Amino acid sequence: MSSEDISTTTVFVQDWLCFDNILGEGAFGEVKLLINKRTQEKIACKIINHDKYKDASSQINREVVIHKTLDHENIIKFFGRRQEPSKEYLFLEYAEGGELFQLIEPDVGMPSGSVQLFMKQLLCGLKYLHTKGITHRDIKPENILISAEGVLKISDFGMATYFRFKGKERWLDKKCGTKPYLAPEVFLRPYRAEPADLWSCGIVFVAMLTGELPWSLATDENAEFNQWNNDMYILNTPWSKLGYMALSLARKILQVDPKKRLTLDEIERQPWMHVHFNAEAPEEDTVDGTSEPRCKRYNSMVAEETILNREKPTVTLSQPNSSLRQSTIMQTVKTTSNDHLCFSQPTQNDNWMVQFTQSPITKDNFDNLIKRMTRFYVSMTKERTMETLCSILDSLHLTWSVDVNRAVSITTTDSLKNQLIFKINLIEMDKKILLDFRLCKGCGLQFKRKFLKLKEYFINN
Structure with a gap:
């Protein structure tokens, strides 16, 4: 097995190993897993190469300024940063369950009970952000992570900004985010931050329940959005897949006029948010008359044990005590220096404190990879x-x-x-x-x- 094999690990610093397998990629870099050899603690490390991304510095600084002020069970924790001449390292909480979209089956969705739990946690995290005067501006399943215990975590604050300071709210005029999740007022500008974030949550809600996105753009030029805006959508997917209560909630969140859109507190009080979903019982009847339980209609290509876990989710509404030792992690942040850090094999045998171990991936250590479907x-x-x-x-x-x-x-x-x-x-x-x-x-x-x-x-x- 060569040193290029993705199953190799690199000694990061002291007792910490870096898995060469990439957990994910962002606009300005990649995320890798660090694991402590003695304690088995795991953290994610976001690596930004400033030589490759010349314009990354200001955006990363803004992201760090916002993220380091946050402390909530439904938001990925920020542990610290380390800056080098050409690279930068952000140390973040490791969400072993991967991205939310991995749990959404295309054209099928997820069980309603799981969607309800995730919506409650998403709204809980968003309420915390809005209370602090922060808007995320890029809510989507790719930026929502799931912990090993099934706890939802909002991540990626690269587009976040302050919209309220000392009680005074400002309107926003920057069009940013991911097109299918953007509220219609974002294309018109200026717009209020809170209703725009909630619109994105509404699109995530529909995607979780149906496995579809309703449109590519919420503008008059888009046929699907026009049908929605003119009440000519009821027989079309994804709306025909929704039960009456779910459709009612979607209509109130995806209200084109932001002044008429439900507030966060109003969404939490909606009847659908308080239905008791039983994984063993059929879902509520759909608009097209289908009464077969959704769990029976999962794509056969999904692993059987994955279906079982989704039918009986281990999602909780509060986060268990973290096993991460803050002092150990901060020690890693502080002791990392440009003289003792490398993520690729050095070309010369200098005094680099970097070693390579070739450890084949087996079922015993497979959990060190991010969980994916x-x-x-x-x-x-x-x-x-x-x-x-x-x-x-x-x-x-x-x-x-x-x-x-x-x-x-x-x-x-x-x-x-x-x-x-x-x-x-x-x-x-x-x-x-x-x-x-x-x-x-x-x-x-x-x-x-x-x-x-x-x-x-x-x-x-």
Whole structure:
């Protein structure tokens, strides 16, 4: 196994190891996992390369200024930062459950009980932000993480800003965020921060229940949005998949006029938010008359144990005591220096305090990888798996390349005509090959559709 293999680890500093496998990517860098060899504590490290992203500095500074003031169970914790001449490291809470979109089955969604719990936690975290005068401005499933215990965590404050200071509110005029989740008033400007964030929550609500996004843009030029705005949507998806109570709530959150839109407190008081959902019982009847329990309609390609976990979620409304030792983490932040830190193998054998260990991934240490539903096994050699994968990508006319870490990177567009970039890592594990798909840029639901299509082609080859 070569040093390029993604299962290798790097000694970060002292007792901390860095897993070379990337947890995720953002606009200005990537996120990797750090784990303490003695205590097994885990933290996420966001790495920003300022040589590569020249304009990152001011945005990162703003993100840090806001994030370090936050302390809430439904918001990813910020532990500290370390700045080097060309790189910067942000130390964050590790959310082992991965992104929320991983739990949303395309065109199906999630069980209503899970959606209700996640909505309560999302609103709880957002209420805390708004109370502090902060707006997130990019609420979407890709920026919502889930802890190992099933607790929702709002993440990525790169677009966040203050909208209220000393009780005085200011209107915003910057159009930022992700297009399908943006409120219609954001395109018109200026706009109020709180209603705009709540609109984004409404889109997340619909996506969780139906596995679909209602439109690509909330503007008059968009046909789907026009149908919604003119009450001509009832027979169309995703609305036809919603029960009456859920549809009523969606209509009140996605009210085009921000003055008529429900406030956060009003959303929490809505009847749907207080329904007792039983995973063993059928869901409420849908508009199209379907009474079959949603849990019976899950795509058969999803692993059986994953379905079981989603039908009986372990989500809680409060966060358990963190096992992370703040002093240990801060020691890591403070002792990291540019003389003792490297994430790639040095070309010269100088006095670098960096070592490489080649530890193959097995079922015993697989938990050190982020949990994803977008992965599957094949019983082939690594070489044969790569040949088959590349052949399928060519047959689908997808643009692909192989990077320095032997990951296959695919660049394409989704059904909404937006750019979609994702990577596929081939991991040798237990005499099989695990194909691990990771979203780099674009919509999580569209990414999962591509994943399912590629998986189907792979299985049929």
